[in-house]
Amino acid sequence: MGDLRERVFAAADDGAEVGEIAALPRVRRCQMEPKLVRLYEAIIEWVKQNPEATIAELQLRLRQTHQVSASSSLICETLALLGLTRKQGLCAPPSRTARTLPPRGGVAGEQPDLDPAG
Secondary structure, eight states: OHHHHHHHHHHHHTTOOHHHHHTSTTOOOOOOOOTTGGGHHHHHHHHHHOTTOOHHHHHHHHHHHHOOOOOHHHHHHHHHHTTOOOOOOTTSOOOOOSOSSOOTTSOGGGSOOOOTTO
């Protein structure tokens, strides 16, 4: 093990870039497995059975059935990775497709003539 450490420091001292050092034999970058990877099948199955479920409901389901705590962003990223869509929560703003208020002052042709003299 000391030999590996010495080779890494020697390469760094020689001005090697991090990628070059990582390419040395027996030097690997740490790659963590995604937190929910072992639950992908369960997530897919549950979302297909509950297509109207919100992110909060999925969080609760993971906590109750698998004792896993996951942030909203982690769940959203996981669903996107799995190609699944989700329902927006009730706190999401409604989509806006049309004006909700009439134009200010009514229709232009209906305004009374104004006499500045009064």
